[in-house]
Amino acid sequence: MSATAVRPVRIVVAKVGLDGHDRGVKVVARALRDAGYEVIYTGLRQTPEMVVDAALQEDAQVIGLSIHSGAHMTLFPAVVEELKRRQATDIVVFGGGIIPDDDIATLKKRGVAEIFTPGTPLQEIVDWLRMRFPESTQK
Amino acid sequence: MWQEEFESSPARDDGIETSTISGVPLQPLYTSEDLPRRAEEYPGQFPYTRGIHPSGYRGRLWTMRQFSGFATAEETNRRYKYLLANGQNGLSVAFDMPTLMGQDSDAPTSRGEVGHCGVAIDSLADMETLFDGIPLGDITTSMTINSPAAILLCMYIAVAEKQGVPASQLGGTLQNDILKEFIAQKEFIFPPAPSMRLVVDSIEYCATEVPKWNTISISGYHIREAGSTAAQELAFTLADGMAYVDACLERGMHIDDFASRLSFFFDAHIDFFEEIAKFRAARRIWARWMRERYGAQQERSWKLRFHAQTAGVSLTAQQPELNIARTAIEALAAVLGGTQSLHTNAMDEVFALPTDKAARLALRTQQLLAYETGVANTIDPLGGSYFIESLTDEMERQAEAYFKRIDEIGGVIPAIEVGFFQKEIADAAFRYQQELEQKRRLVVGVNEFMVDEEAPIDILRIDPRLESEQAERVQQVRRKRDQARCTNALHQLRKAAAGTDNLMPYILDAVRAYATEGEIMHALIEVFGTYTETAVV
Numbered sequence: 001m002s003a004t005a006v007r008p009v010r011i012v013v014a015k016v017g018l019d020g021h022d023r024g025v026k027v028v029a030r031a032l033r034d035a036g037y038e039v040i041y042t043g044l045r046q047t048p049e050m051v052v053d054a055a056l057q058e059d060a061q062v063i064g065l066s067i068h069s070g071a072h073m074t075l076f077p078a079v080v081e082e083l084k085r086r087q088a089t090d091i092v093v094f095g096g097g098i099i100p101d102d103d104i105a106t107l108k109k110r111g112v113a114e115i116f117t118p119g120t121p122l123q124e125i126v127d128w129l130r131m132r133f134p135e136s137t138q139k
Numbered sequence: 140m141w142q143e144e145f146e147s148s149p150a151r152d153d154g155i156e157t158s159t160i161s162g163v164p165l166q167p168l169y170t171s172e173d174l175p176r177r178a179e180e181y182p183g184q185f186p187y188t189r190g191i192h193p194s195g196y197r198g199r200l201w202t203m204r205q206f207s208g209f210a211t212a213e214e215t216n217r218r219y220k221y222l223l224a225n226g227q228n229g230l231s232v233a234f235d236m237p238t239l240m241g242q243d244s245d246a247p248t249s250r251g252e253v254g255h256c257g258v259a260i261d262s263l264a265d266m267e268t269l270f271d272g273i274p275l276g277d278i279t280t281s282m283t284i285n286s287p288a289a290i291l292l293c294m295y296i297a298v299a300e301k302q303g304v305p306a307s308q309l310g311g312t313l314q315n316d317i318l319k320e321f322i323a324q325k326e327f328i329f330p331p332a333p334s335m336r337l338v339v340d341s342i343e344y345c346a347t348e349v350p351k352w353n354t355i356s357i358s359g360y361h362i363r364e365a366g367s368t369a370a371q372e373l374a375f376t377l378a379d380g381m382a383y384v385d386a387c388l389e390r391g392m393h394i395d396d397f398a399s400r401l402s403f404f405f406d407a408h409i410d411f412f413e414e415i416a417k418f419r420a421a422r423r424i425w426a427r428w429m430r431e432r433y434g435a436q437q438e439r440s441w442k443l444r445f446h447a448q449t450a451g452v453s454l455t456a457q458q459p460e461l462n463i464a465r466t467a468i469e470a471l472a473a474v475l476g477g478t479q480s481l482h483t484n485a486m487d488e489v490f491a492l493p494t495d496k497a498a499r500l501a502l503r504t505q506q507l508l509a510y511e512t513g514v515a516n517t518i519d520p521l522g523g524s525y526f527i528e529s530l531t532d533e534m535e536r537q538a539e540a541y542f543k544r545i546d547e548i549g550g551v552i553p554a555i556e557v558g559f560f561q562k563e564i565a566d567a568a569f570r571y572q573q574e575l576e577q578k579r580r581l582v583v584g585v586n587e588f589m590v591d592e593e594a595p596i597d598i599l600r601i602d603p604r605l606e607s608e609q610a611e612r613v614q615q616v617r618r619k620r621d622q623a624r625c626t627n628a629l630h631q632l633r634k635a636a637a638g639t640d641n642l643m644p645y646i647l648d649a650v651r652a653y654a655t656e657g658e659i660m661h662a663l664i665e666v667f668g669t670y671t672e673t674a675v676v
Contacts, residue, residue, distance in 0.1 A: 018236035018252055020325025022674075023366045023452075026565050027572045029676045043674035044325055047248065069236045070491065070601070074251025100490045100598055118456045118489055119585040121576055 009133045011062040012055045014042040016079065019069035024096060024118075028064065031122040037129065048078040055083075055091055061133065065095040072099050072107065080111035092132060096120070141168070156579050160410035161368030162570070163533060169525035175532050182477075182518045186426035188419050188531065190477040191442040195518030196509075201473075202480035203505045204281060204446065208233035208258035209492045210601055211609060212268035215258040219273060221495065227502055229480065230273070231281040233257035233492075234291070239326050241287040243657035245610035253606040256492065257283075261613040262655045266294040267301065276304040280311040281356070281446070281480075286328040288315035289341045290659050293647040296349065312353035312402055312446070315341060318379040318551055322560040324361040325672065328660065331552045333667035337642065339386050344643035346397050353402040355383060356446065362560075363406035364452045366568020369417045372406060373534055374541030375560055377424055382551040384433060394433050398440035407473035407481075408450040409465060415521060416530035418476025421445065424535055447473035448482040454489040458584035459596055462486035467504050474514055475521055481505055491598040558675050565675070613655055620653040628652040629662045636666040 013029045015022060022044065033039045040058050042051065055063050063083075065076055076095050083089050095107070096116040104115045113132070116125055145167060158164045166173070180186070183193030192198055205227055208215045219230055234257040237249035243261045244253045253259050260266055270280075275298065284291045292313050296306045317334040320327045327334065342354040359376035367375065380401060387397050403421065408414050425443035429435045449469035454462045463486050470483050483501040485493030493501065509515055521527045548554040555561075574580045581587045628649040635645045642663075649659050 018240045018248065019256070020320075020327075021365070022325060023364070023565075023568050026676050027366075027569050030565075030569050031572075033676070039676070041674055041676045043672060045248075068256075069252055070255030071236070071251035073603075078251075098490065101595065119582070121586065122572065123576060 006135055008036055008038050009062060009129065010038040010040065010058055010060040011064055011129075012040045012042060012051065012058055012060040013064040013066070014046045014051045014054065015044045015066050016046050016048065016051060016075045017067050017069050017071045018045060019067065020044050021068040022066075024068075025064075025066035028066070028096065028122065028125060031126065032064075032129070035126040035129075048075060048082045051079055052082040052086055052088065056086065056088060061091060062129070063091055063093045065093065067095070067097040067099075070098070072097060073103055076107055076112050077110040094128075154579060155581060156574065159369065159413040160408065160571070160580070161370060161413060161567075163370070163413065163530070163537075169529050171525060173525050173529040175528060180522070185430065185438070185441060187422040187442055189519035189522045191422065191444060191479075195477070196474075196515035197518065200509050200515060201478050202229045202279075203227055203502060203509075204229040204231045204480045204482055205498060205502055206231040206233050206281075206283065206448070206482045207493075207498065208235075209256075209599065210254040210258065210605055212258055212260065212265040216269055216271055216273070218495075218498075219269075222498070222502065223273070223278075225499060225502060226506065229279045229281065231482065232269070232283065234282075234284055235259045238287070238291075238656065239284060241290075241328055241656060241660035243613050243655050244606065245613055246657060250606070253609050254601050259605075259609045260291070260294070260656065261609070262616045262653050263294050263297050263650050264616050264653065265612070266291075266298050270295075270298050270302075274304070275299045275302055276308050281314075282311065283314045285314055285317055285320050285324075285326055286334065287656055287660055288313050289337050289643060289646050290650065290656050292341060292345075292349075292352075293643065293650040296647060297650050306349045308351070309349055310351045312356050313341065314358060314404070315355040316358045316379065316404075318382060318555070319358045319361050319376070321555040321670075321672075322362060322375060322379075323365040323367075323564060327670050327672075329663065329667040330670040331555065333663075334670075335386050335552075338383065339390050340641045340643050342383075342387055342397050342400070343390060343392060344641055345400065346392065348643075350400075352400065353444075354397070354400045356402050356404045357383065358404040360404050360406045360448055362564065363408060364450070365564050366571065367564045368567050369408065369410070369413050370534055370537035371541065371563055371567060373417050373421055373424075374538040374545075376403065376405070377421065377428070377538060378542055378545050378551055380425065381428060381432075388433075394429075394435045395437045395440050398429060398433070398435050399437065399442070402479075403443055403445035405445055405447050405473075405478075406450050407447045407469040407476075407478075409453045409469055411468060411472050412527060412530060413534075414469070414472040415476045416527055416534050418445070418447075418473070418478065419519075419527070419531045420534035420538065422477070423531070424538055444479045446480045446482070447476070447478040449473070449484045451484055451488060454484060454486070455582060455585050456489045457593065458590060459486050459489060461584055462489065463500060463504065466501065467508070470505060470508055471512075471514065474508055475519075477519060487596055487598055490596070491600070494597055494599045496597075558673065561672075561675060616653055616655065625649070625652040625654050625658075629654055629658060632659065633662045633666060636663055
């Protein structure tokens with residue numbers, strides 16, 4: 001395959017809030033890396049401010065959030081708000097975890113681009129990213 | 140003869156793996172030739188492969204212990220009374236994330252988390268409400284808490300005091316297993332050394348003051364849920380157990396003074412026979428190590444007692460009613476594996492904490508197993524099965540191989556520090572996910588047999604007002620208490636933490652003075668510092 005001039009999409013993947021359940025975030029991080037994305041995993045217990053800091057420092061186009069503690073309605077929108085405050089709303093936020101259907105609609109209204117729930121095939125996440133960033137072909 | 144016929148028969152070509160869910164290759168048939176040659180084994184006799192009680196479930200059924208907790212102490216207290224009225228015979232407290240991470244409900248980093256995945260407990264005042272009207276001398280309680288475990292145990296002791304129940308009469312279990320937090324669940328706060336000190340302090344204290352208490356529940360559950368194989372769950376958990384034994388021996392305790400209060404907690408996953416073999420192997424390995432390596436003299440020190448919970452990770456958000464069937468099969472594996480107590484997951488736990496109805500169905504599933512199916516009538520009914528015995532040996536062999544590798548790294552804590560367990564688990568989780576993607580393993584409703592339209596199900600909602608109310612409650616506790624007494628207790632605790640005293644009496648004093656959980660943790664953090672993991676993907 002030929003190399004392209006377009007730089008690969010950079011994604012900051014983060015665990016927000018207090019829970020330490022990192023199985024999902026690690027599996028997704030690996031799959032995105034395998035799919036050709038540049039993945040930066042922040043580690044555990046990130047505040048919305050820390051996540052946005054990392055995204056700006058890393059010049060990321062995407063933030064992927066994972067949460068399993070039920071605090072998604074507070075913390076996911078808090079990341080979006082922080083991006084607004086820092087005038088970085090071009091960064092796309094998506095998330096995953098134990099998130100009931102009703103909450104997904106609300107989160108989308110509040111600026112989260114997509115939510116992936118348990119059982120989502122990894123390919124679906126990759127396909128979604130390819131749709132959002134068609135210009136940056138992967139390797 | 141059979142071999143030839145088998146090989147000439149057409150094989151299914153659906154591409155589905157025939158190894159266990161953990162990747163252990165399986166023969167299509169086991170015969171007497173696969174049976175290990177060993178002396179006849181009996182329940183209640185070393186090495187307890189067939190169970191720790193000579194009478195199995197004929198003597199006593201397993202304890203049906205449903206893990207629950209949500210919102211406020213008051214609401215959870217109501218749920219406990221409901222479960223007890225429905226025939227549950229032990230309590231099991233689920234705490235919310237701020238409580239698990241040792242911070243008060245009004246801390247900035249608690250926002251959005253209060254009361255969500257368990258009950259919010261900030262001080263003795265909340266604990267009094269949680270157990271209001273529940274006689275602590277008559278029931279046993281399990282508390283799933285780790286980094287701040289000593290504090291919550293002290294709160295329980297203090298509530299009992301107020302009810303007039305002496306600590307010596309209290310029965311229950313404290314999870315208190317910090318090693319698996321570093322390995323899998325990641326709810327650590329202090330670095331490994333002071334974390335282990337707190338664990339040993341509580342074991343040492345309880346050996347004399349709360350002798351009926353299970354001081355630790357050495358847990359494979361979280362290791363498995365994080366993605367490990369069955370053999371890794373078995374090996375890492377037992378290795379953790381030995382690390383605690385080593386730490387207690389270093390403290391100068393005698394093996395027979397604490398070994399019998401160590402308890403275990405395993406996952407009951409969906410690969411039926413592998414799970415049964417895992418439970419049987421766990422008992423045999425532990426008994427042998429306790430007797431032969433540690434020289435324990437008393438039989439009760441050799442017996443591995445365990446609690447089991449069905450696999451949360453096996454539940455699916457798709458066609459969630461199927462979770463009832465999954466949970467029943469997993470619960471059956473735990474029972475056939477000889478568990479001492481059991482939690483069955485509710486079908487809706489893949490979305491949120493269970494509703495009353497779902498929680499009752501989960502409990503009823505256990506009652507159905509116990510009273511309708513007849514499985515409790517015969518002890519270790521699968522003992523002697525060519526397959527089960529052979530798989531039990533295989534589990535044991537794989538675990539022993541891991542013990543060697545952990546020893547080569549220098550022990551459990553060095554292995555944590557180099558990320559050995561974390562990497563093994565992440566690799567296994569990724570391998571499994573790939574098998575799903577490639578449809579080499581099927582999960583009904585997820586990658587096969589899907590439906591287009593999912594019917595919505597009712598889920599439990601936590602009132603968002605709860606957070607500010609709970610924050611107000613803890614602030615009120617701080618306003619109303621005897622501040623001088625509280626400050627002094629925290630000061631004494633800090634001083635003791637800098638020395639070598641057992642910290643339990645100091646924590647108990649602080650709890651009695653209504654110091655909050657966050658304040659007590661903060662005092663300890665000042666001395667112990669905190670731990671940050673180097674994240675590996």
